[in-house]
Amino acid sequence: xxxxxxxxxxxxxxxxxAAIGAAGTAVLAMPNVSRAQTVTLRFQSTWPQRxxxxxxxxxxxxxxxxxxxxxxxxELLAAGAVVxxxxxxxxxxxxxxxxxHGVCAYWFGKxxxxxxxxxxxxxxxxxxxxxxxxxxxxxxxxYRELTQDVLKVNTVGFLSxxxxxxxxxxxxxxxxxxxxxxGLKYRTVGLAADVMNEMGAxxxxxxxxxxxxxxxxxxxxxxxxxxxxxxxxxxxxxVAKTYMIQSYHQRVxxxxxxxxxxxxxxxxxxxxxxxxxxxxxxxxxxxxxxxxRFSRDLQAMAQQQGVNVRPTPRPxxxxxxxxxxxVIARLEADNSSPVNGPLFKKICDSQRDWCRRVGNFFLRxxxxxxxxxxxxxxxxx
Numbered sequence: 382x383x384x385x386x387x388x389x390x391x392x393x394x395x396x397x398x399a400a401i402g403a404a405g406t407a408v409l410a411m412p413n414v415s416r417a418q419t420v421t422l423r424f425q426s427t428w429p430q431r432x433x434x435x436x437x438x439x440x441x442x443x444x445x446x447x448x449x450x451x452x453x454x455x456e457l458l459a460a461g462a463v464v465x466x467x468x469x470x471x472x473x474x475x476x477x478x479x480x481x482h483g484v485c486a487y488w489f490g491k492x493x494x495x496x497x498x499x500x501x502x503x504x505x506x507x508x509x510x511x512x513x514x515x516x517x518x519x520x521x522x523x524y525r526e527l528t529q530d531v532l533k534v535n536t537v538g539f540l541s542x543x544x545x546x547x548x549x550x551x552x553x554x555x556x557x558x559x560x561x562x563x564g565l566k567y568r569t570v571g572l573a574a575d576v577m578n579e580m581g582a583x584x585x586x587x588x589x590x591x592x593x594x595x596x597x598x599x600x601x602x603x604x605x606x607x608x609x610x611x612x613x614x615x616x617x618x619x620v621a622k623t624y625m626i627q628s629y630h631q632r633v634x635x636x637x638x639x640x641x642x643x644x645x646x647x648x649x650x651x652x653x654x655x656x657x658x659x660x661x662x663x664x665x666x667x668x669x670x671x672x673x674r675f676s677r678d679l680q681a682m683a684q685q686q687g688v689n690v691r692p693t694p695r696p697x698x699x700x701x702x703x704x705x706x707x708v709i710a711r712l713e714a715d716n717s718s719p720v721n722g723p724l725f726k727k728i729c730d731s732q733r734d735w736c737r738r739v740g741n742f743f744l745r746x747x748x749x750x751x752x753x754x755x756x757x758x759x760x761x762x
Contacts, residue, residue, distance in 0.1 A: 420652070421454045422479035422644065427466035427487060429590040430459040433610040433674060434636075437542060438482035440670075441638060441663035448655045453648070455480065466588035473639045474534040480640040485540075486571025489586075493572065493712055494527055494725045497732065498540065500571035502705050503632030504736040506743055508543030511633045512664065515540045518735040523728050529642075531720050537645045541660040542667040544634040545675070549625035549693045550605030551596065551617045556625055556693065559700035568592050568604035572708065573630040579704035589615060596620050605631070608671070609679035618686040626679075627693045629701040635664075 424442060428434040442455040464472040469481045470488045485499030498520070505511045514520045520540075528534050549556060550569075556562070563581030574584040585601055589611070595601045597620040605628075606612055612624075638660050645653065682688040713729060715722035 419451055419454050420648065421456055422640075423458065423463070424455040424480040424482070425458040425460070425463055425469060425472070425478050426481065427460050427469050427483035427588065429615070431614050432589060433614065433671075434482075434589070434607070435459055437636065437663070437667050437670075440666060441482065441541065441659055444662050444666075445655055445659040448659060449652060453652045453655065460588065460590065466590075470534060470536065470639065473641050474536050476535075476641050476643065478641070479644050480638070483637055483639065484571075484634060485637045486573070486634065487588075489571045489574070491532055491534075492527065492721070492724075493575070494721075494728055496571035496573075497725070497728045498524055498527075498637070499634050500573045500631045501633055501732065502572070502709060502729070503629040503702070504733060504740070505633045506736070506740050508545065508633040508635055509668070510736065510739055510743075512540055512543055512635055513739065514732060514735040515635075518739075519731050520728075520735075523731060527724065527728075531724060535642045537640045537642045539638045539657060539660040540635045541638050541664040542636040543664065544607060544636070545671070546626075547607050547628060547631040547634065548605055548612075549628040549630065549697070550603050551612070551621040552603040552623045552625060553621055555623050555689070555691055556603075556697060558694070559697050562697070562700075565603055566601045568595065568601050568606075569630060571631075575708045575712075576630050576701060576704045579707055580700060593617055593620055607634075608675050609682060610671070610674045613678045613682055613686075618682050618688050622687055622689055624682065624688050624690045625693050626690060627698070629698055629705065 424438075426435050426438040428438065439457055442457045445453065445455050460466040463478055466483070467487055469478070469483050470491075472478045473481050486496045487499075488495045489499075498515070501511055505514070511520075515524070524538065524540075528536060528538065550567070559580065562577065565582045566585060567577055567582040568585050568587050569577055570586045574586060577584050585595070587595060587601075587604075589606055592601075592604050592606055593616045596604050596617070603621075604617075606615065606617070612618075617624075638656075640656065645656070648656075679690065683690050709729060713722055713726040715725065
């Protein structure tokens, strides 16, 4: 008899059950618990082991494993364990890996529209607004159209984790004028690469673990990765002391959680729900954790490691926005294939519609946090 089969006792069997008493009745009252074997999936991040981003990947994995009740287990690996960071999408699509944790901007080379789900234009007020568009404004359907209909990658993906504005980055000397960008060998990824190219930079796209060595050897002149916690642990303060914060090149971004579609489709609906709702849960928890960690690490770099933290000057920000205008117009008009320009514009139109309404609401509705912060915390005299 199999584990899932249940016998129906006859009359004598029922009499024997009645004689067993309360203990036996309690046993009979227990629900039929599934004894299905645990499904184990290999899940690689695109982040170095010591990076807080890998920790965020672990937070997602821990939630899925806890909620799955032993029926599903994600086994987390760091970048390079199976494939390099920039090879993750292909590895998951091919089934070499079952899943992974990265950012859409890393797949920019396949189709530039991919970066609209990662390094989107700065018409979003913050990354949470981008996640709102993805899950409530039609973005998820456009993502499926790009990945499954156009690129035909064998993956299922979810966006998770609002990443705050990324710094302009690390430099040997402060960036005070837009013309200082021209000729600069600079690391970034996704549409931000087009924006910085438009401003005259010579852009080099590198995965996280390769940036600091390249900066130290002079292969690049400046670089951004993402946030104070990642930047500190990766060693940026050891090779540069000028940290330019506030920028429009990567105003918003979030993580992408990927699974091989064939593998995902084979799971029962309740485990698919665990995977999806785990992304939502990890997204919220990450947004709370980063408030503590990012602020502590920025303060520590300034106070303990001699880092000169400076805001990006307004003329540089204005030049970035003008570069965005030119990049968007060029990519929307791209007729190199039947899908490139039209699909890029279709996604941009959807984002603009969302941001025009949602951005307007928050700008009108919310009182300025600058006024209240200065009232309570700004130093007087």
